[in-house]
Amino acid sequence: MIFERGSPGRTSFFWPERREAPAEIPSRLLRREIPGFPEVGELEVMRHYTTLSQRNYAIERQFYPLGSCTMKYNPRLNEAVARLPGFAQLHPLAPAELIQGALELMHELESMLAEISGMDAVTLQPAAGAQGELTGLMIIRAYLSQKGNPRKKVIVPDTAHGTNPASSTLCGYDVLQIGSNERGMIEPGELERLMTEEAAALMITNPNTLGIFDENIQKIATVVHAKGGLVYLDGANMNALMGIAKPGDMGVDVLHINLHKTFSTPHGGGGPGAGPVAVKETLAEFLPVPRVVKTETGFSLDEDLPLSVGRVRSFFGNFGILVRAYAYIISLGADGLEDVSRTALLNANYLRKRLEGHFHLAYSEPCMHECVFTDRLQQKYGVHTLDIAKRLLDYGFHPPTVYFPLVVAGALMIEPTETETRETLDAFAEAMIAIAREAKENPELVKNAPYTTPVRRLDEARAARRPVLRWEEPRRDGDERQEGKA
Amino acid sequence: MIFERGSPGRTSFFWPERREAPAEIPSRLLRREIPGFPEVGELEVMRHYTTLSQRNYAIERQFYPLGSCTMKYNPRLNEAVARLPGFAQLHPLAPAELIQGALELMHELESMLAEISGMDAVTLQPAAGAQGELTGLMIIRAYLSQKGNPRKKVIVPDTAHGTNPASSTLCGYDVLQIGSNERGMIEPGELERLMTEEAAALMITNPNTLGIFDENIQKIATVVHAKGGLVYLDGANMNALMGIAKPGDMGVDVLHINLHKTFSTPHGGGGPGAGPVAVKETLAEFLPVPRVVKTETGFSLDEDLPLSVGRVRSFFGNFGILVRAYAYIISLGADGLEDVSRTALLNANYLRKRLEGHFHLAYSEPCMHECVFTDRLQQKYGVHTLDIAKRLLDYGFHPPTVYFPLVVAGALMIEPTETETRETLDAFAEAMIAIAREAKENPELVKNAPYTTPVRRLDEARAARRPVLRWEEPRRDGDERQEGKA
Amino acid sequence: MRYTPHTEADRRQMLDAIGLSAIEEVFAHVPEELRARARIRLAEGLSEVQVKKRLSALAARNATPGEWSFFLGAGIYHHFIPSTVDAIISRGEFATSYTPYQPEVSQGTLQAIYEFQTLWCQLTGMEVANAGLYDGASAAAEAVLMARRVQQGRRRIVLSRALHPQYRSVISTYLKNLPGVELIEAGFDETGASDAEALARAVDDRTICVVVGYPNFFGVIEDLAPVQELCSRHGSLLIAVTTEALSLGLLKPPGEWGADIAAGEGQSLGVPMSLGGPGYGFFACRKKFLRSMPGRVVGETVDSEGRRGFVLTLSTREQHIRREKATSNICTNQNLCGLASTVFMATLGKSGLRRLAEINAAVAHETCARLVREAGLTRLFAGPFFNEFVLRVDDLEQRLSRLRADKIIAGLPLARWYPELRDSLLVCVTEMNEREEIEQLVKSLTRR
Amino acid sequence: MRYTPHTEADRRQMLDAIGLSAIEEVFAHVPEELRARARIRLAEGLSEVQVKKRLSALAARNATPGEWSFFLGAGIYHHFIPSTVDAIISRGEFATSYTPYQPEVSQGTLQAIYEFQTLWCQLTGMEVANAGLYDGASAAAEAVLMARRVQQGRRRIVLSRALHPQYRSVISTYLKNLPGVELIEAGFDETGASDAEALARAVDDRTICVVVGYPNFFGVIEDLAPVQELCSRHGSLLIAVTTEALSLGLLKPPGEWGADIAAGEGQSLGVPMSLGGPGYGFFACRKKFLRSMPGRVVGETVDSEGRRGFVLTLSTREQHIRREKATSNICTNQNLCGLASTVFMATLGKSGLRRLAEINAAVAHETCARLVREAGLTRLFAGPFFNEFVLRVDDLEQRLSRLRADKIIAGLPLARWYPELRDSLLVCVTEMNEREEIEQLVKSLTRR
Numbered sequence A, B: 001m002i003f004e005r006g007s008p009g010r011t012s013f014f015w016p017e018r019r020e021a022p023a024e025i026p027s028r029l030l031r032r033e034i035p036g037f038p039e040v041g042e043l044e045v046m047r048h049y050t051t052l053s054q055r056n057y058a059i060e061r062q063f064y065p066l067g068s069c070t071m072k073y074n075p076r077l078n079e080a081v082a083r084l085p086g087f088a089q090l091h092p093l094a095p096a097e098l099i100q101g102a103l104e105l106m107h108e109l110e111s112m113l114a115e116i117s118g119m120d121a122v123t124l125q126p127a128a129g130a131q132g133e134l135t136g137l138m139i140i141r142a143y144l145s146q147k148g149n150p151r152k153k154v155i156v157p158d159t160a161h162g163t164n165p166a167s168s169t170l171c172g173y174d175v176l177q178i179g180s181n182e183r184g185m186i187e188p189g190e191l192e193r194l195m196t197e198e199a200a201a202l203m204i205t206n207p208n209t210l211g212i213f214d215e216n217i218q219k220i221a222t223v224v225h226a227k228g229g230l231v232y233l234d235g236a237n238m239n240a241l242m243g244i245a246k247p248g249d250m251g252v253d254v255l256h257i258n259l260h261k262t263f264s265t266p267h268g269g270g271g272p273g274a275g276p277v278a279v280k281e282t283l284a285e286f287l288p289v290p291r292v293v294k295t296e297t298g299f300s301l302d303e304d305l306p307l308s309v310g311r312v313r314s315f316f317g318n319f320g321i322l323v324r325a326y327a328y329i330i331s332l333g334a335d336g337l338e339d340v341s342r343t344a345l346l347n348a349n350y351l352r353k354r355l356e357g358h359f360h361l362a363y364s365e366p367c368m369h370e371c372v373f374t375d376r377l378q379q380k381y382g383v384h385t386l387d388i389a390k391r392l393l394d395y396g397f398h399p400p401t402v403y404f405p406l407v408v409a410g411a412l413m414i415e416p417t418e419t420e421t422r423e424t425l426d427a428f429a430e431a432m433i434a435i436a437r438e439a440k441e442n443p444e445l446v447k448n449a450p451y452t453t454p455v456r457r458l459d460e461a462r463a464a465r466r467p468v469l470r471w472e473e474p475r476r477d478g479d480e481r482q483e484g485k486a
Numbered sequence C, D: 001m002r003y004t005p006h007t008e009a010d011r012r013q014m015l016d017a018i019g020l021s022a023i024e025e026v027f028a029h030v031p032e033e034l035r036a037r038a039r040i041r042l043a044e045g046l047s048e049v050q051v052k053k054r055l056s057a058l059a060a061r062n063a064t065p066g067e068w069s070f071f072l073g074a075g076i077y078h079h080f081i082p083s084t085v086d087a088i089i090s091r092g093e094f095a096t097s098y099t100p101y102q103p104e105v106s107q108g109t110l111q112a113i114y115e116f117q118t119l120w121c122q123l124t125g126m127e128v129a130n131a132g133l134y135d136g137a138s139a140a141a142e143a144v145l146m147a148r149r150v151q152q153g154r155r156r157i158v159l160s161r162a163l164h165p166q167y168r169s170v171i172s173t174y175l176k177n178l179p180g181v182e183l184i185e186a187g188f189d190e191t192g193a194s195d196a197e198a199l200a201r202a203v204d205d206r207t208i209c210v211v212v213g214y215p216n217f218f219g220v221i222e223d224l225a226p227v228q229e230l231c232s233r234h235g236s237l238l239i240a241v242t243t244e245a246l247s248l249g250l251l252k253p254p255g256e257w258g259a260d261i262a263a264g265e266g267q268s269l270g271v272p273m274s275l276g277g278p279g280y281g282f283f284a285c286r287k288k289f290l291r292s293m294p295g296r297v298v299g300e301t302v303d304s305e306g307r308r309g310f311v312l313t314l315s316t317r318e319q320h321i322r323r324e325k326a327t328s329n330i331c332t333n334q335n336l337c338g339l340a341s342t343v344f345m346a347t348l349g350k351s352g353l354r355r356l357a358e359i360n361a362a363v364a365h366e367t368c369a370r371l372v373r374e375a376g377l378t379r380l381f382a383g384p385f386f387n388e389f390v391l392r393v394d395d396l397e398q399r400l401s402r403l404r405a406d407k408i409i410a411g412l413p414l415a416r417w418y419p420e421l422r423d424s425l426l427v428c429v430t431e432m433n434e435r436e437e438i439e440q441l442v443k444s445l446t447r448r
Ligand SMILES: Cc1ncc(COP(=O)(O)O)c(C=O)c1O
Pocket: A068, A069, A128, A129, A130, A131, A161, A163, A164, A205, A209, A234, A236, A237, A258, A273, A275, C330, C331, C332
């Protein structure tokens, strides 16, 4: 712990000039020193965080088949270009003529995303998928309000990601859940029953979180539209669709895209990402401000959109992430992007094939970019999904997403992505198969895993019961400051 | 092994344009494909080398007290500035007016090194310390030749680094070894005996590899000069001298400086470094060409020095390393550099004090920036320096330099450097003391160490007896290409 | 193909294993009409060299502090970032890991977040902090939403008009679709602080919370004592919102003023400006609101062998467990920027952070004094400030465009956001503005 | 103080432990006269911001391929470096480790070197390779020194005059103090290759070795068959020296020609030009010379549990063991640049390396053809070339300075190093020279 290192008075800050706080600031407004704040040297900083980093799993270390997360390779090239001073050192309030390159990049990225998704207009402002959802729902609400009635509900499938219902609530809608049928899809009949004039939108994920492409998507859109509602697509799974099907052709009115998934910006241990929202022409006037517009002489910013939902974030969103996604798209080009989805599908289907028989497959439908297994075959030995996940760690692999989607008991949701080799998929499959064997022959081994990780199973119940959320200075100061503590 | 990964035909190279080799090159001059060459994807490359890196010890991970190596913190700032395109992308044969910034940097670095060492002129061309030695000796030889007789021998103390005698040989000199007295210094009487008109130079290290400052240095220089010889100082230990004593004042005529030690450029697992050579005015005309000279309008290159020893390396030496050293020197400034040596001495003396009694101290003289212990106290339990070194690995520390200098049996040569904290020194001392205790109480434990490293003791004899110096394609191709192999 | 490693043989072998003859068969069930129209009409892929060239060309058409003198703040600040920061955050182990759902192999990220939470508690003087939100504006909005949750039955939300205008916009966007909320703005006085009387008029017993900038948009360091007193009289929560996080190295922290929630933008502390994003929102509050907090939280626990370890905790608040009842919809946040800040704070440390804040205040005051004394400009507001201040400048637009010709952006004209503040310029001076730049600014604003 | 972590209290405590009252007492035994004069007269230290500013200002005064068109090679080449390279070599675990003397905790570096050795064996077609030397020139010198060691009793060393002039200088510097060596240069013919007759005249039975550039300084790909034949007739060693390592992706490797030693500069493969350094020297030879080789070597072995591992080996050749009898004085080499090359080669791989080499040859030939056809220039030499060629250009200096005004450096005038080659220009074209640059070059050299 950084607070347990160092020595009082130590710092890595070196600034020859010494300045006092100006007397004009009344001392009443000033703080005393910050108790417990770090006091370490520069080498200590480097060592501490380098050491911490080595206690992490990462794509650059090994396979990371987290379903719904699209953990593909994040090209180092994109990291390099995002760090160009002409991007990294821009002030967002600089006059538009001084940031023409940035505006052009954003403008072009908007068109590229529109082309890829088959939509008409895009905002890059949302900071992540969930904020994209909120923005998209707000657009729907604004549109319906303008038509006279914002309506009350949003229909959300039971397979949806948790952000979908949460965003609906935040947008002032009640959530109406719709179940999936035995093929993992929405039953058009059931939808017809639920889709009333109370419902503002259907929020659908396609392929959904089961990795299944809903073949009825066009029919579904027709049902929604017939009742005056709109179709929102959670585009987190765009990695399955490029060059295969465009949401814009499916009858989708609004969607968000996770640049930190399909467009390969690094996850960073939980962000930053970006969640652009794409809409059909009729909804364009509701997009957040400012909009980047092309003029005769270049690009400018339009704040003056009376129907806009307003701002969802300060400035322009996560611009640095947009730069990376832009670099990714122009690197791959049309062919490359199409190859991404095809290969993602190939990898998922290959892995599915290899694991079939060893694990129970939740649905027998063909899968797209991910597939969902369960622990049903292992339960009889007392081995559960969590145990399988932990045991995988001992094999050097990150487990799939577990216990999601919620509709599948004991789900193991595997998304290999297109950047993995056949050899890696084979090695992962072999580890899974070995665990299936262990579950049968030596269940205790699996149930007590992991054994080889920096720490073993952590007491999560205790963490939640008696939350300790920050480091506190120990009573007897100084004693704890020792080398060797991580 | 990178060769064991991948799949035939795989590559990470993407270049849309396809070009054939021109027909003008006769096919007789062309090669067939390179058997065994890597065929991997970009993510495989990143994973392979990231994984390898984690099998390394490094300063940014932990304490690295290798005596004579000055393993101090390598500021990340210097890495950043060396990568500026205006340095990294320069072609050495660009006309001088297009590289004025680089020439100014080199010119200024030369003066700064001259000031720090108390010398008059500097060449930055040598690529490392050993090449600096060779250059320095060539300068001595050229000078003496010009005076009529290059002479035959170079006197080298028995404590000297191996490069000193090796460089002497390479410069066409025979080596005359001089012993150290019981204080670890050169006996002026003994020197007087050996220093004849056959001897071109004395090659001395001060402080020497025992960490001892030879108090008689001025007298020694007088003896050498009296016989028409010159004094060469191995400046690898400049980290002990900044602001404490200038070689130029000691009577030294030539010295080299390891920028990758005192001036903190990273070691990179064995280089690149840089070994500038500094000389007194009388020797300046013998320095290698080209020389950077200041003119009225800027800086230019002078190739026209008839007495120069010539070129020892192509172009300007390791320019990228020079940039880092320059950044380091201006970062620290005069005060900072003086503080470096004082703190290096403090740390070494502190550690010496803490270990005294637990390990046998080779010399009781006060030490400068490093100190030498031995395994004498542990030998009676059958525990040797090598065992102590390996056991330290289990405690998470890199061992000191071992079995060097050769004059000390079972040497453990410890150089903590100035960038280490007291807490780290204490933790290291405690580990050493614990090992001393283990040596007494459980010698087998120590003799079989290490236990916790990625591999255990390696069979070095076998490696030397039946050298396998390259990977070869296994007979049955393909089988070995598996994920999981490091 | 770029980044997809398979060779033709690999593909063939895999298809064989699946029992298919072409990859297209995998998605044959996707309706034909969709497939037929799915081709992407974009250019072909580019080599690394071409991509770098294209991006460098775009980057070159943007003005950076290297060639231009910027005196812009207003929510995004140009500050020193030690080299340690990028060295750490560009490590693949941090940059290419996911949200730490498997704690056994995510202790690096988890501990770093735990340190981050601690640092923010220390900096704000609050009891608990989360792992970060999108940005300052949405963090302010989340603070208001949380206040609404814990103040059931109340409806009014009072925003100081001296709060960053974009933050007010975002709060209003976030709230506008929620039932039973009333958003009211209270003006500022001649010191540039929130107007005490306006606030007193606005706050009543049905007021959920009062949101004040600290320092506010005009750079003014508000005295929070009276606001806090007003809030506690009406049972309203005090939310202090900071856009310039560095100021907290010097100023009395919100927690000591008695704020209930401290939120804001963390970019100042180790994150490049990057056209305003990615940065991150910080969020800290009283412990009693813990289970109403938005966003991710890391807690300390032990493993099965009793060793200290860290886990994501209290996730029953979050969308992936609670879905429509979650405290927020946030999932992916801005973690790597939070790590940058953690490394920044560790590098500067206790004394360094204060010294950097002092330097900022000192150079900003000195510059302000010179602009008043030498350039004859007047300060619009009398209140104490940190590193930003507002000047009245006649013929503002004209003078600004003259300055622009000298590659100086002297500040932000306020009229765009405050129509009542014509000819007013918000000037920000940080440690990154060199002496000569300031000299130049004073000179240019002096000569008429 | 910068980078020294101690506080006053730390220093005090440590001095107390040592039993001293001031740090100066630690070096009280250093003679007073020395101490008195030891103060360093340099400026005070600078902040990171100031250092960056200073270095950026210096860097800005150098011309880079971003703004200028360079057609310079002659030993240092501007090539594509994939982003993987810097990502790996800037990892602290590689960059801040020492020479791998403790193999148990240095397997990363050791295995990387082992891979490097293998790659160089593959590339050169030789049996063994070392871990690298300083640069191409000193590697050539070390090759000659090794030849001298294994060819005891012989004295003559024959250098092709078409070998890089700086390499010839360095060889001569390295050899000039050694007894019993005679250095002879043999000229080149009208194809630009080493003159067969001159060589035949120079080589005798006392000849240690013949050193030939491959490709040579004029870019010409020498046919090594006759030279090899000549050497083997006289029992001399053939040393093939490559300055443009990328060419080995396309050309028949020295080993296949029967060379005894292949040495040269590795910069082309993944190392930035950096004003000519750091790069590294590669060195490969026949297995039978193994124990005479200079430099570090890594070998495969097993640990006490039988696992594969790597160690530095055959160190009885080296200075730290053999001192004055060592095969070379080299200690620190250029390891991190070797790692860069290893990552470069792994990234390009078998097909990528060849394709990049093909692209180079293609664009260079195309440019050459256009300069002949459209600009009416003539090739000075008729021999086949890789990516460099020599043109005769009348009024060379004048035309070069006119081109310089257009920010074009059209090549290297050879007269400086070959007085006999007036008005001759060595032109290098690589994959980094953009189409427009080449267009511009042709145009500028066409209009008179
Ligand atoms: C299907 C789906 N929808 C929405 C999200 C939310 O996106 P974000 O985490 O970017 O807010 C995710 C990812 O976490 C997801 O997988």
